[in-house]
Amino acid sequence: MQNPKIPGFDIPVHNIYCIGRNYEQHVKEMGSPIPKMPLVFVKPLGTICYNDTTISLPIQSNDVHFEAEVVVAISKSGKNISHGSAMDHIAGYGVGIDLTARDIQKLAKKQGHPWSIAKGFDDFAPISEFSPVSEIENPDNMDIKLFQNGFVKQHGNTSEMIFPIPNLITFLSKIYTLHPGDLIFTGTPEGVGPVSSGDKLEVLLNNGVKSLTVNIG
Template identity: 40%
Template sequence: MKIIAVGMNYPQHCRELHASEPLPEEPVIFMKPDSALLKDSKPFFIPDFCNQVDYETELVVRINRLGKNIAERFAHRYYDAVTVGIDFTARDLQRRFRAEGKPWELCKGFDNSAAIGDWVPIEQFSDIQQIGFHLDIDGKTVQTGNTGDMLFRVDEIIAYVSQFCTLKIGDLLFTGTPVGVGPVSIGNHLEGYLESNKVLDFYVR
């Protein structure tokens, strides 16, 4: 199982963190190892190698078929469920790595940095590109998004990624975060929603 993630996929988020950079012309892809996966409402422990860990709330897609060089018009056949996930980012490390021109996988791929909620069958939604989602921290909504605002649609991303690496059953696709990212603190209670349905629920320790 591999975790594929998309950066800079919502215009307002791009302006939030990368105001001096143009919007990407193709999907910005990075990977997380399987050891990054955090599920079953287990707590997230803030690592001691950084000073700021940010939440990035995202729609996560579950791959259910083996595929390579998938045509975009067939991409919808390759996933069967979605959930809300958190792409935890060691923000201070990311800033330093970017400033030094170095790869920044470590700030994204550390243990438990990919939290996911309960899966919802894709059939429950009429259009994957019209799904609302949001994150509450300690009962207050801190980030809200809709997949209709993506720069690159889910099927586009699947077609693009499958040119480079074979998609396998159980792979996860984190599809990017909207505007509103921010830091977490010990004791925070995170709850993620697809539309009005809570699918993600855990604490920061």
């Protein structure tokens, strides 16, 4: 089976790196401490799905939450990438939703166990089509909004990130060799909340430069 491709580019998805607690107000709403370095986790390839997908809620969870995020697509390989050259490794930008089974995550944290399952169900990482870097005027000032059934639930801007995008690329590349097709979910702003069957979620990048709509089945 072939890897899913990044919409807008003829690049298969390679790895999916996700950053937790990267917006201060979200950290506060979760009751967590401000991180001193990026909090990194990964998602399996089966979490990737696309615009207009209907996502089935897993029977193992009664509390799935949405987390809207700006997503970075990597264009070329690199290891120990310098801060000054980090942006040269980006193919483009899109939006995604890091769906999280919050009840499973809370139980795992309480027991001191990894919480990969909470983030890893099929279709738990829907992504939009991506814009090439040439179409994004200022990556440090990208606006992101999530609507749930037409109501704004999340509204953030990349200028609010605790660890900006070049910092994330540099940090990740010191641990992992980055490859074309790697995706970086850069963290979610405040306002995360639960989804229910029948919900419609829409995420906008820069007021609609790119958008993602999914339905909850």
